[in-house]
Amino acid sequence: MKRAAAIVLSNPMSLAGVILIALVVSSAVFADLVAPFPSHRGAVVDFANFNQPPSWPNIMGTDLVGRDLFSRILYAYRISLILGIVVLLLAVPAGVVVGLAAGYIGGRTRFILMRTTDVFLSIPPLVLAMSIMGVLEPTLANGMMAVTAMWWPWYSRLVFNITLAEKEEGYVLAAELIGASRIHVMFREILPNCFPAIITKMTLDLGFVILIASSLSFLGLGVQPPTPDLGSMVAQGASYLPDSWWLTVFPGLAILVAVFGFNLLGDALRDVLGGDQ
Amino acid sequence: MRLERNMRSVCKLLAQRLAISLLVLAGVSVLVFAIARIIPGDPARIALGPNATAEQVQKLREQLHLDRPIWTQYGYFVRDLAEGDLGISLYTNRPVTTDIAQFLPATLELILVAGIFMIGFGLPLGIVSARYRGRAVDHIIRIVSLLGVSAPSFVWAVILMLLFAFFLPLFPIAGRISTDFEIDRATGFLLIDTLLVANYAAFGNALWHIVLPAFALALSGIGQAARLTRANMIETYGRPYIEMARSYGFPEWKIASRYAFRPSIIPSLTILGLDFAAMLGNAFLVEAIFAWPGLSRYGVTVILRKDLNAIVGTVLIISAAFLIANLIVDLLIAFLNPRIRYGQGSK
Numbered sequence: 001m002k003r004a005a006a007i008v009l010s011n012p013m014s015l016a017g018v019i020l021i022a023l024v025v026s027s028a029v030f031a032d033l034v035a036p037f038p039s040h041r042g043a044v045v046d047f048a049n050f051n052q053p054p055s056w057p058n059i060m061g062t063d064l065v066g067r068d069l070f071s072r073i074l075y076a077y078r079i080s081l082i083l084g085i086v087v088l089l090l091a092v093p094a095g096v097v098v099g100l101a102a103g104y105i106g107g108r109t110r111f112i113l114m115r116t117t118d119v120f121l122s123i124p125p126l127v128l129a130m131s132i133m134g135v136l137e138p139t140l141a142n143g144m145m146a147v148t149a150m151w152w153p154w155y156s157r158l159v160f161n162i163t164l165a166e167k168e169e170g171y172v173l174a175a176e177l178i179g180a181s182r183i184h185v186m187f188r189e190i191l192p193n194c195f196p197a198i199i200t201k202m203t204l205d206l207g208f209v210i211l212i213a214s215s216l217s218f219l220g221l222g223v224q225p226p227t228p229d230l231g232s233m234v235a236q237g238a239s240y241l242p243d244s245w246w247l248t249v250f251p252g253l254a255i256l257v258a259v260f261g262f263n264l265l266g267d268a269l270r271d272v273l274g275g276d277q
Numbered sequence: 278m279r280l281e282r283n284m285r286s287v288c289k290l291l292a293q294r295l296a297i298s299l300l301v302l303a304g305v306s307v308l309v310f311a312i313a314r315i316i317p318g319d320p321a322r323i324a325l326g327p328n329a330t331a332e333q334v335q336k337l338r339e340q341l342h343l344d345r346p347i348w349t350q351y352g353y354f355v356r357d358l359a360e361g362d363l364g365i366s367l368y369t370n371r372p373v374t375t376d377i378a379q380f381l382p383a384t385l386e387l388i389l390v391a392g393i394f395m396i397g398f399g400l401p402l403g404i405v406s407a408r409y410r411g412r413a414v415d416h417i418i419r420i421v422s423l424l425g426v427s428a429p430s431f432v433w434a435v436i437l438m439l440l441f442a443f444f445l446p447l448f449p450i451a452g453r454i455s456t457d458f459e460i461d462r463a464t465g466f467l468l469i470d471t472l473l474v475a476n477y478a479a480f481g482n483a484l485w486h487i488v489l490p491a492f493a494l495a496l497s498g499i500g501q502a503a504r505l506t507r508a509n510m511i512e513t514y515g516r517p518y519i520e521m522a523r524s525y526g527f528p529e530w531k532i533a534s535r536y537a538f539r540p541s542i543i544p545s546l547t548i549l550g551l552d553f554a555a556m557l558g559n560a561f562l563v564e565a566i567f568a569w570p571g572l573s574r575y576g577v578t579v580i581l582r583k584d585l586n587a588i589v590g591t592v593l594i595i596s597a598a599f600l601i602a603n604l605i606v607d608l609l610i611a612f613l614n615p616r617i618r619y620g621q622g623s624k
Contacts, residue, residue, distance in 0.1 A: 013419075013420075115300065115301065115304065116304070118297075118301050118304070119301055119304035119305055119308055120308070122301050122302075122305060122554075122596055122599055122600055122603075123305055123308070123309070123592060123595070123596045123599075124554040124555060124556075124557040124558040124595060124596070124599055125554070125555060125558055126555070126558025126559060126561065126562075127557065127558045127561075127576075127591075127592055127595050127596075128592075130558075130561070130576070130577075130580060131309065131312055131313075131580065131588055131592050132312055133580070134579075134580030134581065134583065134588060135312060135313060135315055135583065135588075136315075207427065211427075211428070211429050212429075214429055215429045215431065215559075215562055218429070218431050218562060218565070219561060219562070219565070219577050220577065220581065221577075221580065221581075231429075231431075234431060234432065234435065235431075235565075238431075238435065238565070238566055241435065241438065241439065241443070242438075242439055242443040242444075245439055248435045249435065249436070249439070252428065252431075252432035252435055252436065253432075255428055255429060255432055256424070256427055256428040256432060259427040259428065260423065260424060260427035260428075263423050263426065263427050264423065267423070
């Protein structure tokens with residue numbers, strides 16, 4: 001563990017990733033302290049100040065009703081991170097159980113589970129989440145559900161592939177010989193060997209969940225105003241291009257910075273821990 | 278003899294994949310149908326609005342078979358589907374197939390051009406990166422391709438538009454073609470329709486319009502392709518037969534293009550199929566920014582209007598397009614990979 005941390009921190013690219021993630025996470029956690037205008041996260045209007053280009057004290061300008069963009073981006077990070085973490089906490093266990101069962105038990109179980117996985121994977125990711133969001137009310141909880149529904153199959157495929165390879169290994173056969181139950185073999189013997197790949201993928205995916213969630217709200221199918229959200233900020237600003245460029249550019253770059261950070265770190269983890277194609 | 282065996286195993290593979298694809302498509306239809314039926318509220322009421330009378334709503338419910346049990350509804354749906362009928366859109370009041378036929382070509386055209394960019398830029402960048410591993414070029418390409426995958430395509434669309442349509446007015450801001458051109462619709466693909474009537478000025482104009490949106494759509498795929506090709510090439514470069522080719526004194530470019538690249542492209546191709554899927558979704562994002570008259574506005578509108586038939590039809594068509602793309606990729610791999618081609622290995 002110490003060795004892994006040392007390797008990650010000694011590489012300039014992954015170090016940059018760690019710094020970016022630290023910035024994003026701390027600005028989300030301490031938004032109340034850092035944001036110059038904490039009240040602007042909600043439905044506040046300040047028409048005297050609307051649509052102003054970046055200047056002091058609105059370092060990223062103000063939006064169409066005069067709220068400070070920088071403050072709103074900090075609060076949007078908070079919601080994006082919560083959404084990302086919740087989605088992974090739901091999707092990963094679901095995918096892992098399906099992948100383990102399909103890979104280890106095999107036979108008809110494998111056929112049904114993996115074909116179901118294929119069905120979910122053959123609807124383009126954004127389209128699946130869009131159609132689920134379309135029929136549900138656009139709330140944060142439903143957004144999480146829609147993204148979870150498109151995310152678990154990736155983990156079930158990942159764990160399935162590892163399980164197929166691992167179940168031929170000596171330690172699994174040994175456990176079976178001494179009469180270990182299926183549950184024991186799956187969760188206590190095979191699962192720990194999936195962890196490195198799962199952790200790598202989760203790091204990368206935290207960024208990608210944020211990316212997809214912002215895409216949903218960009219299309220008007222995600223978190224609704226006045227809740228600050230990076231995707232809907234870009235969507236609202238898009239009709240004011242190019243004059244009010246700050247309305248779209250800063251929220252857009254905010255997405256880029258967060259996802260880039262998780263990608264840099266995920267790449268480094270992949271080199272250290274291996275796994276995950 | 279060898280050719281015959283060759284063809285036979287490819288045909289067998291094709292039949293196998295086709296069967297699986299159809300099975301998956303059937304599954305998709307069940308899934309999409311289920312999603313569309315969990316709508317809270319009465320779709321007939323939503324479609325007709327609050328001013329419609331109870332009789333009107335009831336009539337529409339009967340027309341849409343909403344008064345029947347869900348299994349019967351699915352039965353009607355499959356029967357109509359077999360006849361190529363996806364029902365009537367409650368939003369446009371036209372058959373869903375007509376709507377999709379109108380909007381899909383513009384989206385497919387965008388995706389195909391983006392796919393060409395993805396391969397045309399992504400693979401060479403990956404090859405160069407692997408060839409000069411650890412040097413400055415490699416670091417730059419790695420950072421740029423990671424940036425490419427790190428932003429949703431609507432962010433790239435905004436940035437590219439600001440840079441290359443406003444700041445440097447090199448490309449048009451929106452649309453598929455300038456309004457001066459009147460092109461009869463034959464295939465719906467403007468790049469083909471303009472060539473069919475030999476209107477090269479219009480072809481150039483359409484090409485000029487598609488560059489920015491297609492590039493915005495392709496950027497994450499370019500990054501993905503470059504990263505993957507680099508990783509695979511580096512792995513191949515470590516193989517003994519490359520060392521042997523070097524010791525025989527083959528020129529570096531020949532080793533790179535012939536011996537290292539060919540085995541590396543197969544895993545990249547699989548991912549290209551997945552990237553194509555992502556583009557089918559991401560096209561929605563790019564079309565919104567560039568006012569591209571594709572499936573996006575239709576798709577989003579029918580979703581917001583809870584237009585059952587149109588939602589089911591759109592998702593089904595998009596999934597079918599994706600399955601076809603993957604089938605083509607599978608076949609390409611079969612032709613490239615001698616182990617599959619000669620029917621020796623399984624997957």
